[in-house]
Amino acid sequence: MEKDNTSSSEGFILVGFSDRPHLELILFVVVLTFYLLTLLGNMTIILLSVLDSRLHTPMYFFLSNLSFLDMCFTTGTIPQMLYNLWGPDKTISYLGCAIQLYFVLALGGVECVLLAVMAYDRYVAICKPLHYTIIMHPRLCGQLASVAWLSGFGNSLIMAPQTLMLSRCGHRRVDHFLCEMPALIGMACVDTMTTEALAFALAIFIILAPLILILISYGYIAQAVLRIKSAAGQRKAFNTCSSHLIVVSLFYGTIIYMYLQPANTYSQDQGKFLTLFYTIVTPSVNPLIYTLRNKDVKEAVKKVLGKGVPNAWTRGNINFSVT
Template sequence: MMDGTNESTQDDFILLGFSNRPHLEVVLFVIILIAYLLTVLGNTTIILLSQIDSYLHTPMYFFLTHLSFLDLCFTTSSIPQLLYNLSGSDKTISYTGCAVQLFLFLALGGVECLLLAVMAYDRFVAVCKPLHYTVIMHPKLCLGLVSIAWFGGVANSLTMSPVTLKLPRCGHHKVDHFLCEMPALIRLACVNTVVIEGTVFVLAVVIVLTPLVLILVSYGYITQAVVKIKSAAGRRKAINTCSSHLIIVSLFYGNIIYMYMQPGNSASQDQGKFLTLFYNIVTPLLNPLIYTLRNKEVKGALRRLLGVKKGAREK
């Protein structure tokens, strides 16, 4: 029995996380728990509003629903495990749990890159071809674009996850991170990882930089269209149409580019943990707030929903 137990625990990983800063763990636990609950509430509200309110049955909110669902999955794939590790001395995660975390982190991150590019195209059509918007952005196209985003992210993960997990570790099982992220797992390898790092770079260009280029091209055309609008009210309306998406793109890509441009020393690794935490919890928390606070349609949907509830109480 003892031998079987030892064999079953050999594949477990230890997530070092923030264990080098034990005085921060309780504070982090409280902050992250509150942020996670608000993230679940905010994104669930956006999904429900987009489904319930007929005024939001448009391509923009179809894509926003997928973004909110993506953020829910993304935070839930790592934050509950982090909260468990912060709540006590046990920092372990099973091999299966680590594999699931790695797969979801790569898949959902890739989907978000592609989905943000799809949303940029939607905004381009809305601003540059407003009279043909409903014809161009028909339901079949929207579904096809979202399907491509999900397929691309999952395919990226199916390519990289098995390769990363199969790297020989020579008994190393302490992951210097709070989740099973690919760079942290590659650092455990006891073989030359130049080939896999080169593959990661190529896939990063395809999954991360290609959508960013498409987003920049879309906003280049949008900028040209806005400049040509003569009325101030028309320009304001066009800017408001794109502002929420542009803020989310800036948060998402700004964080990713800064995170992966850091050198590999220990100080930058600690900084990388906090940047990944920001990417995992703060960005998904802000996304619904940005769309709620800066969008009249969502505010109107919230008012209509609250009005129905208020009327029901009066009865």
């Protein structure tokens, strides 16, 4: 498989929603709004986690990683999308496309593994609360986060070159608004079975394996919750995990559809709107999902704003660690 010289020298044309020009201005406003919300919400979580010592816990360490990840993901895709939506120029350079593809694959992979790590953190908090601080020590948290980041970027280091090296016979029109792997594979003019097989094999490792670990963790969590006799205790345990479960459902629901199906069954229109969903909606609502019912974050906001809050340490170590 040889790289197409025309594409390399002239870049690509991101068709996006140019066949629906009446939608482009609306989408520009919507995308820009969600992007600003993403930056504001995720920067707030990171700053609070740094400034408030009560949030120096494993849960908020991993949540800060997720927030930083979401900001990187949106910043790597949305500015180009806004540029293409605003005017008639739909082009992107070959280098720009390659960088975008690499980071979309890498950061998507990081999130898959990071969500599994966060599920393990919730498992320890619910099922082994007395040993939580011993098991989830800072060194282990750093190692787990490193595994997530290295796995995602390692996966992309394999798949991005394989996708870009497919011959496209001079075709430059990408029927998408960003350089995403399914769209680039779909426009190839050669047999892509080997590339698709490799992508599927890596997807088992980077998508399905973390999902299985998440399901196993929540199986044990469900058993532990059912053994709690008090309704208040069950409700507290549910609140501890509900935010993570919602984020997992939103993220995996779109990713599995996008990356675990053959290219010849891939619907570009559905793909575009699903990509819009996990590119602009999910990163912007993640901070809201994690903080809407979280007392620690609300109190941290009050403290940072100078309103003062009661000493949270009086609530006890176990409650503090799993809120």
